[in-house]
Amino acid sequence: MPIFNDEEGMGALTAQVASGFDYAGGHSRPTGYHYHVESSNVTENTVLSHDDDALNSILEDGFLLYGRKCNSTGAYPTDLDASGGHKSTTQHSDGCSFYHYHIINEYYTGTYIVLFGVDLQGVPNGIL
Numbered sequence: 001m002p003i004f005n006d007e008e009g010m011g012a013l014t015a016q017v018a019s020g021f022d023y024a025g026g027h028s029r030p031t032g033y034h035y036h037v038e039s040s041n042v043t044e045n046t047v048l049s050h051d052d053d054a055l056n057s058i059l060e061d062g063f064l065l066y067g068r069k070c071n072s073t074g075a076y077p078t079d080l081d082a083s084g085g086h087k088s089t090t091q092h093s094d095g096c097s098f099y100h101y102h103i104i105n106e107y108y109t110g111t112y113i114v115l116f117g118v119d120l121q122g123v124p125n126g127i128l
């Protein structure tokens with residue numbers, strides 16, 4: 001499923017739009033279903049990331065997007081760059097450090113945490 005950023009249509013995501021999201025943090029639009037925000041911590045949610053170090057997706061520039069916590073420390077990373085990324089080991093890196101993104105541990109609007117609301121570090125390559 002595609003991840004959209006902190007914008008909906010031509011404007012920034014609002015609490016009103018966000019209130020229409022399902023527990024997965026997404027909604028259906030004429031262009032198709034897509035995610036915006038971190039999924040909710042509800043019993044229906046058995047696979048999606050919520051306040052953890054799970055792998056969420058691969059962004060358009062090919063870098064991985066993990067949950068709010070980093071597997072290298074088990075805590076919220078404190079060394080993220082402007083894009084929410086940093087270099088460290090992860091549960092998938094076999095001990096090697098590599099660049100990856102995290103969901104930034106900040107509320108965007110109301111109680112919503114956007115999956116990715118900043119600029120990519122790499123070059124989008126049309127992975128969609």
Ligand SMILES: [Zn+2]
Binds near residue numbers: 004008
């Ligand atoms: Zn949307």
Ligand SMILES: [Zn+2]
Binds near residue numbers: 069070086090
């Ligand atoms: Zn990390």
